[in-house]
Amino acid sequence: MTTLSHAPASSRPIPNPKKSLITKLNMGTGIVVGVIFCWGTYFAMKAGRDMTDSHNVNKVLLMSMFAWSIGFLIGIGAFIGPFRWLIGKDLTDEEQLYLAVDGQGWKRYFKYCTDHKVVGIQYLVGVMALLGVGGTMAMMIRTNLATPGSHFVTPVVYNSLVGLHGITMIVAMIIVATGPFGNYIMPIMIGAADMAFPRLNALSWWVLFTAVPVLCSAWFLGGIPTGWTAYAPLSDQAGPGMNAFVATIIIFAVSTAVAGMNITTTVVAMRAKGMKWNRVPIFVIGATISVALAIPAFPTFMVAMIQTGLDRTIATGFYDANVGGSGWLYANLFWIMGHPEVYVILIPGVAALMEIAPVFVRKPLFSYNAAIAGFAGIAGLSVLVWAHHMYMAGWMPSLNGPFMVTTEFISVPTGLLFLVLIGTLWRGRPWMKLPMLCVYAFIWNFLIGGITGIYLSDVPADNYLHGSMYVTAHFHYTLMGAALTGAIGGLAYWFPKMTGRMLNERGGYISFWFIQIGFNVLFLGMFIVGAEGQPRRVADYAHLYSHANLISTMGAYSVGIGMIILLWAIVHSWRSGKIAPMNPWGAKTLEWTVPYPVPLVNFDQPPVVTSDPYGYGRSAK
């Protein structure tokens, strides 16, 4: 990699590599080429094909979606670097500078920009958009469930809502912390000038970007009937909307592999001088363990989706029992990815809160080593528990016992995470700012999420609870109550560094209470109706559950209002909030030693680290 000078942007001319194609390309050209590729493929493939055969329909649609993605990447210039490498004429210094789009104002957010800070902001906005879309669907789901026999949406639409809400949120949550903070903050935290592979960093974002319209197209193609888990053989037989799901996951898997290897390499190879492993901030450790776990986990989902795609297009039979296939194959591949994935989501959120807690109680992080052991233990065990999602699937009942044991074992390293947080808070004098409130909310929510998980891991209990709203409540407590709360805490904490302004406090507090109270109202009751037998993923329910469901829906509206207030606070503060000082929280990690706007290469002089980042109340060692 090449890093760039740090003279202030204003004093430098915009690099202008003459005649270089890269100066002409941006998101607009990407969209144009992508759309041309998409429609070109569509019409070319459609011609002469019998479109009454669903296999042909799937073929045409799937290929058009991939063509869009590839066309977009060509159009935005993603392949210029690799091509120039191929012919041995590497990008010149001037071109590299241009790609970092220094000094070009807002335009850089719409370019193939290699600056990690730009990529971080792109991810942040992307995540908020995904959460908005997914949240809107959640509101529609809860509106439909407000009363029994409601016809707010048809059952078919309801199925699609549940599935697309689920996958949108899962995608959003996978990137919610590592995307914005992993890209913007993490390189500064370790004292690096940029990511290890800046062009791949841009690639991971723009590849992800191409997945979004593909996912949305599911709505125009009739939705998906399968839920976010896309179980086979239903996914084989589902209508054209399913192609959007398949293409989204394949594209997304490419993006996460690239992003994961980039983040891991950056942390391993680009830490500042003196930043030994035991001086690396805990957020960096958590984010790295999370993406390093994703690298081997996600490809099995990609295999499953390619198999689904092949079944649907060229009539292979991976999941078709008529020709020797089996739905169990899908379930295994899916959950071998799926369980590690829930920790890929959880760990960065917790790690962000572990970064926050010491700062706001002015105490060292309690047992840094236990935190690392917790993350590592969770990551290691998480690949050995996948069949707890399949107890009732009839697959290998003899393995239920062993999987129950491994699953319950995970509560040990999970307990370490609690220990670290509570130990850090213990006898501290908390400074009750929004990031700190999120630490408390996390402890409450994840306690409930984690303990209900242990009930689910118990085979006899799961025999009864599986497929009920109890499961839905459990994983919302972990995903939303824990991981999203962690991400919101991270946003409140790093907002000053990312935008140069303080997040509006009152807006932050009000949204916090609307969200947290609403959330608990929404999902605590869901445990009860779930335990009483209300099935998940069903558009209607028996009258006996009607009170609890109405209350849940009221909680959901409260969450919705809170989210809108939070969005307002973010937008308002970003545009005209109070200007933030360099280190508003008095924290000791490196990102607070650089001014806003952060210079192109982050540091005037490469920093040298001489102590651990949590040395509050003791002299630096």
Place this chain on the structure above:
Amino acid sequence: MAHDTEFHVHHDSPEAIGRRERLGVRLLIVADGAFLFGMIFSYFYLRNLNVNGGWLPKGVHSFSTASGWVAALGLIVAALAHRLGEYNKAARNLTAIVVLVALLIGGFYQWHQMAHMPFIAHDDAGRPFYNGAYASNWVLVAGANMFHYIVGAFVALGLLLRGYRVKLDPTLEEWRQRTAGSWFTWIAISGIVCALATSFK
């Protein structure tokens, strides 16, 4: 800070860049390895289940074991030739060509196999389908090989062309030879694993 200086570009040492690139590629190999694991898992899982006797239904043809190994041959030769060139710089112009040609020929053979699959059947409406789980798995494995041939050929062509450029940093290019070596070795291993797997019918 000198504000009037022209922007300048600071380069990390070629050693540092080279090492970083190798780590990056190795991490991608881990991801690809997980993909291979998923495929092999699918192959043997469905083979052992043999749902409704549908692994290789009666009368359905399979590829010969030998042809599976031939399909991996290009990957293996390429990896060996690259290794040779890595240690013997004088021979590198030649070995780089051998790597590329091996990958092109191997890739062509793999493509040819895929164009002549013996297990495609037709339903009552005359629509083709893959008859049996062996057939389904075979096409996925062959596709993965094909993907490796294409990416491998891209890398090989790049190395070949770059070998003739004098302006490039020799230390960094040496690192890239090694990094590419990791990749070529990996795709050969993956090819061997696939050939081994498809030997079990």
